[in-house]
Amino acid sequence: MGKPLASFSSSIVSTILLLASAFNILGVEGSIGVNYGTVADNLPPPAQVAHFLLESTIINRVRLFDTNTEIIQAFAHTGIAITITVPNDQIPHLTNLGFAQEWVKSNVQPYVPATNIVRILVGNEVISNENKLSVASLVPAMKALHAALVGASLDHRIKISTPHSLGILSSSSPPSTGKFRQGYATRILKPLLRFLRATNSPFMINPYPFFGFSADTLDYALFRPNSGVFDENTKLSYTNMLDGQLDAVFSAMKLLGFSDIEIVIAETGWPSQGESSQPGVDAESAAQYNRNLMQHVTSGAGTPLMPNRTFETYIFALFNEDLKPGPPSERNFGLFQPDMTPVYNIGILRPKAKSSIPTSPAPVSPGPGGPKEKIWCLPKTGADVEALQRNIDYVCGLEAEYCKPIQEGGECFLPNTVKAHAAFAMNAYYQGTEKNDYDCDFEQTAAISNVNPSYGNCKY
Numbered sequence: 232m233g234k235p236l237a238s239f240s241s242s243i244v245s246t247i248l249l250l251a252s253a254f255n256i257l258g259v260e261g262s263i264g265v266n267y268g269t270v271a272d273n274l275p276p277p278a279q280v281a282h283f284l285l286e287s288t289i290i291n292r293v294r295l296f297d298t299n300t301e302i303i304q305a306f307a308h309t310g311i312a313i314t315i316t317v318p319n320d321q322i323p324h325l326t327n328l329g330f331a332q333e334w335v336k337s338n339v340q341p342y343v344p345a346t347n348i349v350r351i352l353v354g355n356e357v358i359s360n361e362n363k364l365s366v367a368s369l370v371p372a373m374k375a376l377h378a379a380l381v382g383a384s385l386d387h388r389i390k391i392s393t394p395h396s397l398g399i400l401s402s403s404s405p406p407s408t409g410k411f412r413q414g415y416a417t418r419i420l421k422p423l424l425r426f427l428r429a430t431n432s433p434f435m436i437n438p439y440p441f442f443g444f445s446a447d448t449l450d451y452a453l454f455r456p457n458s459g460v461f462d463e464n465t466k467l468s469y470t471n472m473l474d475g476q477l478d479a480v481f482s483a484m485k486l487l488g489f490s491d492i493e494i495v496i497a498e499t500g501w502p503s504q505g506e507s508s509q510p511g512v513d514a515e516s517a518a519q520y521n522r523n524l525m526q527h528v529t530s531g532a533g534t535p536l537m538p539n540r541t542f543e544t545y546i547f548a549l550f551n552e553d554l555k556p557g558p559p560s561e562r563n564f565g566l567f568q569p570d571m572t573p574v575y576n577i578g579i580l581r582p583k584a585k586s587s588i589p590t591s592p593a594p595v596s597p598g599p600g601g602p603k604e605k606i607w608c609l610p611k612t613g614a615d616v617e618a619l620q621r622n623i624d625y626v627c628g629l630e631a632e633y634c635k636p637i638q639e640g641g642e643c644f645l646p647n648t649v650k651a652h653a654a655f656a657m658n659a660y661y662q663g664t665e666k667n668d669y670d671c672d673f674e675q676t677a678a679i680s681n682v683n684p685s686y687g688n689c690k691y
Contacts, residue, residue, distance in 0.1 A: 262674070263525055263579070264292025264312070264545040265566065266498050267302065271552040273569040277305035280549075283571050285309045285628070288579050291674070294497065294545045296355065298338040307345040308628030310621045314350040314545075315339075317376070322354050322365045325372035331379040340383060347621055351376060351391050352497075356437065358415055359398035366415075369393060370422045377430055388617070392427060394435040394497035397443075400479055405462040406469065406536065409479030410486060417487075424489040433543070434489075435497040436480050440472040440520070448472065449511045453501075454523035467535035473499070473524065474534040481536050494537075499524065500547035503574050505560035512560055518575035521546055521566070525577065607691055608661030608671035609654050609680045618676045619653035625673075626656040636689070643689035654684055658691050 267280070274280075277299070284290050294314040295302060306313050315338065317325060324330045339348060353373050357365050373391050380386040397403065399420070402410045411420050427434055444452035451457045452472045460469040469475045477494060484490055501520035505512030524544065533540040551565035551574065567573055573580065610619055627634040636643040637652045645651075657677050664670040671677050685691045 262291055262543055263289070263529065264294060264314075264543070265290055265549040266294045266296070266500075266545050266547045267549045268296055268547075268552050269299065269302075270554045271550065271569065272554055274550055274552075275569060275571060277302040280571075281305040281309055281311070284311060285625075287581055289581060290579060292543070292545065293549075294352075300342075303342050303346050303348070306347070307342070308624050310347055310625030310628065312347050312349040312621075314352060315348060316352040317354060317372075319354040319357055319360065319362065319365055322357065322372045323368040325353070325375055326368050328375045328378055331372070331375040332382060334376070335379040335383055335385070339380075339385065339389065343385065343388065344620075344624075347624065348389055350432075351380075351389060352435070353391060353393045355394055356396045356398070357393060358412075358419060359396040366419060369419065370426060373423070373426055377426075386430070390430060390432040392432045392435045392495070393423070394437050396437050397439075397476060397480075400483060403476065403479035405460070405464060406475045406478035407462050407464040407467075407482055409482030411483045416483075421487050421489075424484065424487060424492060427492050428489060433493040433495040434480070434484065435495045436477070437498045438473055438476040438480075438496060439499055440476065441501050443472060443476070444511070446510045449516075453511070453516060453519045454527060455519070462535070465536070469535060471523075471527070473527070477542075478534050478536040481534070494542065496528065496542050496544040498545050498547040500564045502560035502563045503551075503565075504563040506558060509560065514575045518577055522577040525579075604681060605683070606666075607680050607682070607684055608658045608677050609684060610650055610657065611676055611678050614650070614653075614676040616649050618674060619649050622653050622673045622676065623649070623656050626660045642687075655689070655691065658684070 265284075275283075280302075284293065290311070292312045292314070293306065294316075296316050297318060298315050303313065303315065317334070321334075325334060339351070342348060353369060353376060354365065357369050373393065377386060377391050380389055380391070399411055399415065400409055401412045402408045410416070424434065426432075440452035448457075449455075451460070451470075454471045454473075457470065460475060461467075462469065469478075477496075480494060481490065484492060484494075501517040502512055503514040503517040524546070528542040528544045531539060531541055546566060548564045548566070550567055550569055551563050553562055553569075555561045563574075565574055566577070566579070623634075623637075634656070635641050637655050638644060639647075643651075643655045657671070657673055661671045661677075668679075671679055683691065
């Protein structure tokens with residue numbers, strides 16, 4: 232897609248619990264992000280958007296289509312993982328290492344680690360746009376940008392990739408016959424995949440069943456019950472179009488010898504409005520697609536050719552964008568209106584927005600049967616240190632005053648370790664909530680404990 236375009240029932244609560252747990256079975260983390268496009272003249276200020284996503288939704292990843300400094304700064308101290316993008320027209324310049332170094336100094340270094348920038352995308356759908364200079368410069372630009380990150384000691388924190396449309400495939404049906412376009416497979420995509428493998432970065436794809444369905448295949452595209460599609464080559468059956476699109480990409484990668492590289496869904500979505508003559512273009516269909524999408528990619532089911540895995544996925548888009556060119560559908564992919572009211576409900580709003588955190592851990596209120604057992608939310612054994620640091624940033628970003636006990640001189644400053652500080656911050660967050668399981672999840676880095684971690688003057 233040429234862009235940048237683009238009461239809670241028990242079932243909704245189940246969806247929230249499912250997504251908040253961010254499964255990690257075999258693939259990259261199965262978490263849900265959004266594409267934050269800005270082709271509109273009525274959007275709220277970035278600081279308000281960041282605050283809304285942090286406190287009122289379960290979204291923990293955001294992809295930007297540029298390096299808008301106001302937006303990048305707005306997400307400081309939120310812990311939300313941010314992906315920024317190099318515009319297509321800058322790609323040829325980035326092949327020069329000096330230019331790449333200056334780009335990193337200007338667009339990355341001033342904002343990390345306060346803003347959790349995790350990925351830089353070099354262009355968007357570059358190969359499909361067929362600008363010969365940009366296509367030829369793509370891999371050299373990615374290598375130069377990586378070298379600049381290495382020089383700044385940021386290569387372990389920030390990865391580099393580039394998103395592709397399904398236009399890179401010359402064959403996709405049945406999925407087992409997936410093949411990259413002739414002329415690009417060995418000249419561009421093989422070196423690109425080699426770079427991704429060397430840097431432990433994912434292959435990113437923009438699959439849109441919306442652009443591939445007909446009236447006869449609408450149920451197949453929306454994950455509804457349908458007769459399915461049978462692949463004679465593999466003897467595997469497909470029950471939804473997205474799996475077929477992903478497996479076609481996987482087959483093309485496997486043909487080149489790169490089946491080990493993870494796939495990230497950089498954007499996918501469904502419009503809530505369009506031309507009256509278009510079937511399946513309404514709020515109900517959009518809600519069905521995105522709700523079923525979220526459940527599917529985080530379920531661990533995977534696809535027929537990639538079973539038992541999850542997919543990091545970015546829904547297109549955060550907002551309806553009124554200045555987008557093209558048919559009405561292009562302006563109506565948003566999950567939210569510009570006033571941040573949902574266009575439809577897919578279970579990404581928290582049951583209760585957490586607007587503040589108390590300055591000290593709150594005791595569990597006694598229930599009708601007497602005092603409840605005191606419990607704490609603490610890091611799991613072996614939890615990743617970088618993930619714990621993001622948890623600290625998340626909690627302290629909600630209420631900076633709260634972090635005083637773990638600042639130098641505070642009663643909980645020692646031991647001065649990330650794990651100790653994270654334990655205090657994560658538990659405080661949990662004590663200030665309704666103590667649902669997902670309030671002590673922190674992307675599966677925390678667990679409930681009945682062992683009091685308090686020590687000395689540091690009281691949890």
